[in-house]
Amino acid sequence: MASDALALKIFFIKKFAAHLWMKRVSNTKKLSYIEKKNKTGDDNKVAVTPDKLKERELNDDVSYFKILSWNVAGLRSVLNCEKKLFTFKEVILKYKPDLFSLQEHKLQEKNAEVKLRMEELFPDYQSFWVFSTVKKGYSGVAVFIKHSGIDLTQLTSTDKQRSITNYAQKNTSPNTSGEHFFLLNKESMPHESFRVISISYPTIQGAQAEGRVVLVELKSCYLFLVYVPNSGVRLERLSYRVEQWDTQLLALLKKYEKRKPVALIGDLNVAHCDIDIYNPTAKHIAKTAGCTREERESFGRLLDNGFVDSFRFFYPESKGHYTYWSQRANNRPYNRGLRLDYSVGSCALFNYDEQEAAGVFIYDSQILSSEGTSVGDHCPILLTLGSKK
Template sequence: MNADEPEAKRPKPSETKASKTKEPAKRFEQTEIARNVAPGAKTTRDGRETFKAISWNVAGLRSFVEKSGAKLRALVEEERPDVIILQEHKLQMSHIDAFGSKLKELCPGYDTTRFAVSTAKKGYSGIVAVSREGRKGGQVTIEAMLGGASKPAVSDGFKAVSHSEGLQGGTAYVDEGRTLTIEYEKFYVVSAYVPNSGQDLKRLDYRIKEWERDMKAHLKALDAKKPVIYIGDLNVAHLDADIWNVTASHIKKSAGTTPQERGAFGVMLEENGLHDSFRFFHGDAAGWFSYWSVRAGNRPFNKGLRLDYAVASKRLFDGDDSGVEVVDAFILDQVTGSDHAPVGITLAIKD
């Protein structure tokens, strides 16, 4: 996103050229919030076992591993997620074995990886899910998905029944490597790298009329069986609080912040019975973003957008009989290494 340039300070008539000074850029203020479950904790304060999923857009796994691999290792050691899903890896099929092995080295104990790879365009899109082997054992696997379901795996004591690409069990969106659905015993985790509307909004109609329609149907079909967590770079800044410069004139004409995209996201939440988990716990907290423009140098000033989300079935917040409950949601905006920050969600598993 292009950020507004700060307006130059106008000198007073009495000022000389030598005396003019540029007003320093200010950091966009952030509301202080607290995590409900401590980083790395595997139980809640009342002793319930937890499951944690994290998503991070790494904007190219090859460069990320070379420059920021140590930051990924530090993240998994600090947070101990059950599954971490890396968005926009940009790998080709020929790369998956090598990079699957590298991810295992960077994430000790996370021995199950599943890749969704773009075959329609090289160096584009792609998702990889990296899961814990778990206390109950598990399979050490590296696998690229090309539609359909994979073999079962185990994630930190919670069984993953299957991994699949596409939507509603079909092959839609498989060629761009944008979706990965993991079925666990008591819930689904659906990860997506949502299509960007692009320069001059050339893909806006596709985004709204096809992608949003089909993803809504996919989530609804899964939710009819068991609760759903939908996590990833969803490429939309839903609320005014999710945009640092919401009143800027270009916002309504920029990808991810158009009224059409923001409205469609709200419709999805309502019609599919989903909560934005971060907003559920933190309401109108200001200054919490997951993306900052590198070109504009916005990250040091916290001038960003919240484009990455973990949304979940409302009944996961209501204490129903599904066996799981959302207890925390967070943005790790102090973690660097990409133009995006990791986001996550924590569930408490009921006996």
């Protein structure tokens, strides 16, 4: 009897010792995993190092027009946060764009105080806005153009005359009448090719009230400043996106291209190629908005219809260049992102042998991935147009 009790006691002692040993091994493995994750941010992926890009040198014989585009994911939150505001203003003042466009400002037309605040921050610019009227805190595009280019007190159309200041005071919406043109009279741009002719607000069926497009007509080309609909977490808008929005947008671009070259700039919500995705082979990617086969093929059809991805034109094989990083996953420090923001242009804008006939050409296209890290989940992009003096 005593020997049986001793044997049982020894058995439990060995079992407890084995438990302590397995717990120690488990903690060691867990610590190793945590250390690895802290270094790479992922147990299977390492931080992505972007290829270095060779900046194009400016030419004294060429006049330039710089366009900066940025999804700010809520302009009010930017203006109300001291750190975000400082960074945001610093970027605009650093690059001094002739025009800058903000997507997803999430404002409504009644928020005149925000528009006036932007005019105080950037007194050299005049602003033009479209808003979502179907949902609060959703979508929206704002375009800011330097005063030096146009006489902004002389905006005229067939039915009314107004500046953006009294537009804010009157609390009226520019996108209720579809393509509503404001003819800008003053002809004092630094170069004739960059003279602003008109501002209009085309709409796409199914998203007429979402405030997604502002069209700026220059003397030499059209600039479509756009925020393309996201297909949704559950891809609930995927069929609308590829079957209606993309199709109608392409038709709109081709319509205007008959008159002069076209540039499409903004958050296009698609990662076209594997090189535009940090982890293209991950199982969830094919079911992620912006990365689905349908969206990527649809963007390919846009390019097949005579348009050129400007960044890939200049940097076709460069890796690790993204414009969006998930904040929830803390992906930006590890550069685990997607390239969702683009500047796309008509082939004529890349035909340098005939640039004098075209009047304007795309000189460079940049992703400013190191800028605006505290502002939101996107970085700005910069498109530079050129025209011979």
